Amino acid sequence: MLAQAFAGCFVATHVPIISIAAYVASGAAISAQAILAIILLATIAGTAFAFVVMRHLLLPVSELARGLKSYRVEGRIPRLIKQRNDDVGRLTDEVRALINTLEEKLNRLKRQAFSDTLTGLGNRRWLAEVVGSEIARSRREQKPLSVIALDIDHFKSINDMFGHDAGDEVLVAITETMKRVLRPYDLVARLGGEEFCAFLPGTGLKEAMQIAERLREAIAALRIETLRGRRITASFGVHEAHLVREQFKDMLRIADEYLYQAKGDGRNRVQTIEARPAVIQTAPAGASPPEA
Known part of the structure; x- marks a missing residue:
């Protein structure tokens, strides 16, 4: 040049x-x-x-x-x-x-910012970003959208008794089970700790309940050698979104409330509004939720 x-x-x-x-x-x-x-x-x-x-x-x-x-x-x-x-x-x-x-x-x-390093699933930030477009599509096409929130029962005691490596094995096993039971287009994320969430596009409450029940049974059937015969169970909250008035955080909050009920009703169960017709009550200020 x-x-x-x-x-x-x-x-x-x-x-x-x-x-x-x-x-x-x-x-x-x-x-x-x-x-x-x-x-x-x-x-x-x-x-x-x-x-x-x-x-x-x-x-x-x-x-x-x-x-x-x-x-x-x-x-x-x-x-x-x-x-x-x-x-x-x-x-x-x-x-x-x-x-x-x-x-x-x-x-x-x-x-790294949008995924969980242990399970490879997306995290809450990723879920909030991708669910927004799914909500918009469901509104536009007038199709249902349901959310499943699940939490591993007594996970803290698993970590205390068998160590955090065993707890990690449980989390990975739960992840693989969710991938196997849920459909390829369902949006699955680890929200933190032992809590997971799945958004089910084009799915009404009845079908979402059936999917959650299959997932509950599959998790209960898991056997992990490190736990020396201890059974793994999970509690579920299922909610069909009201697409007109609810946003992502509202859908997740309501599913969490049903999950909170499932914990209080004995764990290892699927909870939704149909399972308990009464008005949902959130935990009062200062009250601690039941042990996971």
Whole structure:
């Protein structure tokens, strides 16, 4: 690129001299007016030539700048094409490699921020983000949407008696069971600790109850050697969303209230409004929920 820029500037600055030399060599009568006109025209021509050369050399840089601005403002990865094998081409290669590295790191950070490292499931932040579009679609298509909240019974005592490694085994086993029982398009997340959640698109309350019951039975059938015969159970709260007046947090809160009831009614059961017609009462301020 430097050699091309030097050659262009050299030619552009010598156009007036070359023009004067050609005029003198032609044998025409020399006049001050003619020389001034030749110098003026030659200077304009040389400047235009220098402009064309520099524009040709710097055009890829301008395209590179536009691509970087688009990436910064809109998050769209630019399509950077190496046009020449010079300094600008090498700059294009380096910028493309830098963007690819940044994207890999950003994707890794996003996965860490939106997923649970132990189970590989999405976390509450991920669930809140993806459920929003599912709620909008259910409203638009007028299809039901149900949520299942589940909590492992007496999980703290499992950790206390058998250690946290055994507790991790239980969490992973629950995760695999949920993946096996639930459908591929259901949205499953670990909300924290021993609590999980699943949003079921296109699913009414009756079907959601059946799915939760199958999941309860599958969890109760699990046998983990580390627990030396101890049985694993879970309690469930099931809620069909009222799509007109409820948002994500409302749906999850109501399912949690049914889950709280299931814990209070003896655990290892599926609870919903049909199972208890009475008005749901949340725990009073200062009261502690039943042991998990």
